[in-house]
Amino acid sequence: MATDYGGQATYGAQTWRGGQPRPGSRRPGRPGSRRRGGARAGRAVAAVALVVGVGGLGASLVGVATQLLPRQFTARQQQQIIDWEVGKRWRVFPAGKIFPASVRYPLSAAVFGDGVGLTLTASRIGIARQATCPAATDAVIAAVLARDGCQAMLRATYADATDSYVVTVGVAVFGTTAEASAAQRELAATARASARHPDLAPPGVLPVRFAGTPAAWFTSSRRQLSASTNAGTYVVFYTVGYADQRPLEPVAADSYVDSELTSLGVGVARAVVSVLAAPLPRPHCPGTPGC
Incomplete structure (x- = not known):
């Protein structure tokens, strides 16, 4: 109104x-x-x-x-990122980086019984061409690797400082850490079974020979020790033998020889693992929009 x-x-x-x-x-x-x-x-x-x-x-x-806050990755996403970063190293790293020219490794003081150990050196003899997993391993090992998704095998051979022992180290490549871990669990069971037959060559990675070197006679029948370990998306093998034409012997009966052969194999395998499976920090988003 x-x-x-x-x-x-x-x-x-x-x-x-x-x-x-x-x-x-x-x-x-x-x-x-x-x-x-x-x-x-x-x-x-x-x-x-x-x-x-x-x-x-x-x-x-x-x-x-x-949307503007940093993205938070789940534990599964973090592991996927780590697997991707670690898993691509075998493709992008030079072969000479994966398999160093020389490796230093310890020999336990317990071998000598005087409380003093030694640091020894192994030298690379040669690097083999990339192979498939079945072509580079024994049949029983190849079956395990195939079930868990092995993609490729990288190998190199080393000799100790006296050219008395030779070792071939092999890297089995997998897509994920879970696959590599599953393969190693099966391989450990295979190794326990083979230990009951010391008169047979231990199954594992096949040796790589290089003519005119201490590894010229390193054939499968002359393997003395074989083992494997896993790290990241890889399973790393080693097999050790004598540089001469000595056949398979029960080296476990000689504690010194057993320790020296094992130290050589473990030392070279660890050197390769330290390159390919070097740890990464847990992935996190840098905080930019759209991360």
Whole structure:
């Protein structure tokens, strides 16, 4: 309702002076009451709309803030990233980095019985071409590797400082750490079974010979020790023998020879593992949008 300067009040089609309605007309109070009630309802609806709008804006701001915050990787995603980073090393690292030219390894003091150990050196004789896992291992080992997804085998041969012993180290490549671990568990069971037959060459990686070197006579029948270990997406094998044409012998009966052959094999295998499976920090998002 509005009032003009002449004192005449207006409300719809009704007109009166001094606030008095014309005869026969309805009292103006009731329509005014309905309008005031409608205004209050409108204000309530507007308030509800405002609350809903503010809530929607808040939700939108939370969504935007979440997108701008650094992404949090799950434990599974972190492991997948680590597997990918470690697993690509065999492709991108030079062969001479995977298989160092020389390796230093310890010989336990217990061998000498005087509390003093030695640090010995093995030298690389040669690096073989990449091979398939079945082509580079015994059949029983190849079956295990195939079941767990072995992709390739890398091999190199080393000799000790006196050229008396030779060792071939082999790297079986897998797609994930879980696959490599599963393969190693099966290989450990195979190794325990083969230990019951010391008169047979221990199954494992096949030796790689190089003519005109101490490894010229290193054939499968002359393997004395074989073993494996896993790290990251790899299973690393080693097999050790004599540089001469000596056939398989029960080296476990000679503690010194057994220790020296084992130290050579383990030392070279660890050197390769330290390159290919060097630990990585747990992956995290650097904090940029879209990470």
